[in-house]
Amino acid sequence: MFKACPLSQLVPGEALRLDTSPPIAVFHTEEGELFAIDDTCTHQDASLADGWVEGCEVECPLHASRFDLRTGAVDAPPAKLPVRTHGVSVVDGDIMITESGEVPNLPPGLTIDGHR
């Protein structure tokens, strides 16, 4: 478990890209829920933290596949594989992330440390 940022720095409706390997996106929805998923789309190298959130889904900014923030599942091509979801909790006012132990579904050409 590691600290993402103080909860007060991530207002509802905002997302934060963490410089982890691979990067993790933390979302604070308009409804006040917190989610963490892998930041990189499974189709190509796009940052989901830059996508559009509606309800419990984020739309990839490049080709509009939508990922479920709760499960990581993708709704429609071009992305075919889900992203990982990570545990999120708030401890003493800080957003804490528990990274998934699963192998990430990175897009073709990307490796776990982000180098091609």
Ligand code: FES
């Ligand atoms: S890069 Fe995300 S759908 Fe293509």
